[in-house]
Amino acid sequence: MDELQASLLERIQQHDQVALAEVYDRYFDQIYRYVYYRLNNEPDVAADIACEVFLALVSSLKNGKPPRTSLTGWLYTVARNLAADHIKKKGKTVPLLDELVSDDPPLSEQAHWVQLLPSLKVALRHLTDEQQHVIALRFGEGMSLAETATLMDKTVGAVKALQHRALASLARLMPTEGEHD
Amino acid sequence: MIDPYELILDECISALQAGVPLEEILAEVPEFAHELRPMLYAATVLSNPNPVLLPTAQKTALRNKYMQQVAILPPLPMPTWSDKLHAAYHIMRRRLTRQAIFSDLATISMTAILTLLMSLAMLNYAANGALPGDLLYNFKRVSEQIQLSLTLTESQAVALQTQFNVRRLAELEQLIQLNRLAVVEFTGVLESQVDNVWIVEGYTLILPADIHIEGQPQEGSRIHVVAFLRVNKTLVADMIQVVQ
Numbered sequence: 001m002d003e004l005q006a007s008l009l010e011r012i013q014q015h016d017q018v019a020l021a022e023v024y025d026r027y028f029d030q031i032y033r034y035v036y037y038r039l040n041n042e043p044d045v046a047a048d049i050a051c052e053v054f055l056a057l058v059s060s061l062k063n064g065k066p067p068r069t070s071l072t073g074w075l076y077t078v079a080r081n082l083a084a085d086h087i088k089k090k091g092k093t094v095p096l097l098d099e100l101v102s103d104d105p106p107l108s109e110q111a112h113w114v115q116l117l118p119s120l121k122v123a124l125r126h127l128t129d130e131q132q133h134v135i136a137l138r139f140g141e142g143m144s145l146a147e148t149a150t151l152m153d154k155t156v157g158a159v160k161a162l163q164h165r166a167l168a169s170l171a172r173l174m175p176t177e178g179e180h181d
Numbered sequence: 182m183i184d185p186y187e188l189i190l191d192e193c194i195s196a197l198q199a200g201v202p203l204e205e206i207l208a209e210v211p212e213f214a215h216e217l218r219p220m221l222y223a224a225t226v227l228s229n230p231n232p233v234l235l236p237t238a239q240k241t242a243l244r245n246k247y248m249q250q251v252a253i254l255p256p257l258p259m260p261t262w263s264d265k266l267h268a269a270y271h272i273m274r275r276r277l278t279r280q281a282i283f284s285d286l287a288t289i290s291m292t293a294i295l296t297l298l299m300s301l302a303m304l305n306y307a308a309n310g311a312l313p314g315d316l317l318y319n320f321k322r323v324s325e326q327i328q329l330s331l332t333l334t335e336s337q338a339v340a341l342q343t344q345f346n347v348r349r350l351a352e353l354e355q356l357i358q359l360n361r362l363a364v365v366e367f368t369g370v371l372e373s374q375v376d377n378v379w380i381v382e383g384y385t386l387i388l389p390a391d392i393h394i395e396g397q398p399q400e401g402s403r404i405h406v407v408a409f410l411r412v413n414k415t416l417v418a419d420m421i422q423v424v425q
Contacts, residue, residue, distance in 0.1 A: 017252070020251045024244060028244070047235050047240075051243040051247060054247045058247070061254060062255070117226050138194075139224060142228070145191065157187075160188075163187075163191070164186060164190050
């Protein structure tokens with residue numbers, strides 16, 4: 001945890017309103033991007049959930065149970081849980097992969113994958129919550145392996161393994177060109 | 182065990198994020214290209230080069246909602262004595278487990294033993310050069326007695342006693358050189374006996390009238406002497422004992 005984050009954490013534990021405003025201004029966009037990525041194209045819901053993360057921070061202070069060790073770790077964990085709850089509620093409406101596969105003629109491999117982006121994002125929801133979290137942090141937030149490992153309180157090796165399993169599952173879940181020719 | 186794919190995959194993702202074209206990356210690892218290709222395509226497509234930002238108006242509205250909650254956040258109450266005692270009680274209660282107590286006792290005991298041993302070693306070193314009448318001289322003698330009590334055989338004890346007696350004579354010599362008064366103790370051969378003046382191990386020993394003598398010392402006997410060293414380099418005997 002960097003010095004600035006440690007100082008913010010200490011100040012918000014003292015209910016410092018300026019620090020709480022600074023936390024919002026500094027981390028809102030990051031949390032919003034993360035939730036947006038996890039929810040896949042639901043900007044309004046993502047914005048509400050991101051705001052809920054920060055309201056949860058205020059509630060935690062009211063209840064005397066504020067984050068103690070890592071501020072960003074706490075924010076991402078709450079965002080992850082809220083996003084997962086939302087996805088769970090919407091579970092029945094998640095389209096099947098086959099429904100998203102286009103019947104257009106085959107394209108080049110790369111164009112084919114780009115065309116499959118919507119179904120790729122749906123395929124993401126077939127991964128475990130932890131795998132989705134790694135993918136969102138690594139590719140959505142552009143975090144390094146070390147940053148992801150710190151946030152998830154895991155080793156770099158464990159994050160590498162999760163990332164590998166997630167991408168391998170995605171590659172398996174995605175329909176190949178031949179399937180929709 | 183580390184999966185080789187995990188290492189290669191991560192290197193390929195790093196290269197992708199650095200902007201290296203996918204085909205160029207795959208050409209570097211042709212033996213894994215078939216397996217890596219779909220995963221790297223997925224990674225490329227999933228990467229978010231232009232993150233979506235929330236419209237400013239919506240962001241401001243949400244911020245206002247948050248700040249309203251922040252504004253009604255009650256100030257943190259100052260802890261009372263009761264709170265502090267309660268917190269201290271909880272900390273103590275958490276610490277006072279059997280395991281924690283044993284661990285603390287073990288740490289304290291080890292620290293005390295190590296400190297004691299270190300202190301004794303340092304004191305022993307410092308007392309090595311002490312002469313009779315010095316502050317540390319008694320410690321030096323006690324340390325010698327401990328060494329003697331730790332010997333396992335008679336011959337070891339005799340050898341050690343001889344060594345200590347050599348020390349006593351060297352101390353006597355040093356005291357004479359320094360012209361110091363002191364009570365000394367040594368064992369030596371009685372070389373001559375003329376009335377109340379004896380020569381023991383080359384040193385003149387004057388026997389006062391009330392001297393306490395154990396045994397029947399004769400010329401050639403080994404005797405143990407406790408005497409007072411005077412400034413004129415003579416020794417006034419206090420106790421004489423024949424050594425068997």
